[in-house]
Amino acid sequence: MKTPPLLTRRFVQILFSGIVVFIGIRFYLFVFCLENGIIPEIERPAGVEAFLPLSALVSLKHWLYNGTINSIHPSALVLLLIICATAVITKKGFCSWVCPIGFLVEGAAKLNGMVLKKTLRLPAIFDLLLRSLKYLIAGFFIYQIFYKMPGSSIEQFIHSPYNQFADIKMLKFFTDMSITAFVVIFVLACLTITIRNFWCRYLCPYGALLGLIGFFSLGRVHRQPSHCIDCGRCEAVCPASIDIRQKTWINSLECSACMSCIETCPEKKALGFKLVPGRKSLSARTMAIFFLLIFTVGITIARVSGHWQNKISLQAYLQYTASATPSSKTANYISPEKKQRMIMMMNQLRAQKMQNFKKSNESQK
Ligand code: SF4
Numbered sequence: 001m002k003t004p005p006l007l008t009r010r011f012v013q014i015l016f017s018g019i020v021v022f023i024g025i026r027f028y029l030f031v032f033c034l035e036n037g038i039i040p041e042i043e044r045p046a047g048v049e050a051f052l053p054l055s056a057l058v059s060l061k062h063w064l065y066n067g068t069i070n071s072i073h074p075s076a077l078v079l080l081l082i083i084c085a086t087a088v089i090t091k092k093g094f095c096s097w098v099c100p101i102g103f104l105v106e107g108a109a110k111l112n113g114m115v116l117k118k119t120l121r122l123p124a125i126f127d128l129l130l131r132s133l134k135y136l137i138a139g140f141f142i143y144q145i146f147y148k149m150p151g152s153s154i155e156q157f158i159h160s161p162y163n164q165f166a167d168i169k170m171l172k173f174f175t176d177m178s179i180t181a182f183v184v185i186f187v188l189a190c191l192t193i194t195i196r197n198f199w200c201r202y203l204c205p206y207g208a209l210l211g212l213i214g215f216f217s218l219g220r221v222h223r224q225p226s227h228c229i230d231c232g233r234c235e236a237v238c239p240a241s242i243d244i245r246q247k248t249w250i251n252s253l254e255c256s257a258c259m260s261c262i263e264t265c266p267e268k269k270a271l272g273f274k275l276v277p278g279r280k281s282l283s284a285r286t287m288a289i290f291f292l293l294i295f296t297v298g299i300t301i302a303r304v305s306g307h308w309q310n311k312i313s314l315q316a317y318l319q320y321t322a323s324a325t326p327s328s329k330t331a332n333y334i335s336p337e338k339k340q341r342m343i344m345m346m347n348q349l350r351a352q353k354m355q356n357f358k359k360s361n362e363s364q365k
């Protein structure tokens, strides 16, 4: 039996979002243990680095310059490369098949449909101006990192405490949210509920980068004019508001390969997601397998080659959490007793290390 594209896509979205939530909980527990003077029994989940796009871009520059993947946040670079690789086949497919934010944005559109019953669409000129925002944001970071940042500063940045503990800072951004951050997120959420696809369409720099790579994608939505009855249903459901009926190959920077148009089209031969060479159709099931495979294979290669887990020691993490000063964001939850316990833990770890070192020396003799 054929599964509808939307159902297949939902399955993949829920799977990836579940993994992200699982990673988030594990990382929270890891940091919680450190802050409370307990040696964490759970390993820090490396996947958390998916949320460090700046670190990933600097790592990319480091890799291109030196040919090596740095050991501070290796999985950030691995995930960036995997995500960019998906765009070579599926355009911005990552946004509608994998990204948990994309999933939430779709949920917001559903909420809008149920509560407001009407999706707000901005006038064409505002839409065009706002759409350029995400390219400007992405361009700004790419320009700063790849052009302005001197080669000599790359190592410095990578090994700076700011970068090393960026994951903890990111977690604290959400768990100890400031009023300003809360207001900004609240406003963005309201805009995303009222204006369809607001975050993805206008602001997400990751989506902008994928849109640009996806322009050269081998896979695209294809419309067969001889089968099209010009009913306009595809355009009505398209979350990216693409003029599908005007084209044969849909190569818009905004197409996220969501397949809603294909599922809605009453003429089964009119629309399909096809590879440009050979016009081979890719079904939703093939797309799902592609996303699952590319992440599994990419991460497995990174794990086996030692480019997945970072090389930051537990001691360094402890030192960072213990050395929170009153001016830092983490200060208010570290009491002197906790600090004392952390120092004891560090000493314990140091002693353990020394013992292991001695043992290995003796066994070599
Ligand atoms: S053109 Fe089709 S696949 Fe692309 S975003 Fe619109 S509805 Fe989704």
Ligand code: SF4
Binding pocket: 223, 227, 228, 229, 230, 231, 232, 233, 234, 235, 244, 245, 264, 265, 266, 267, 270, 271
């Ligand atoms: S939904 Fe299908 S038949 Fe209707 S306009 Fe779009 S491509 Fe043509």
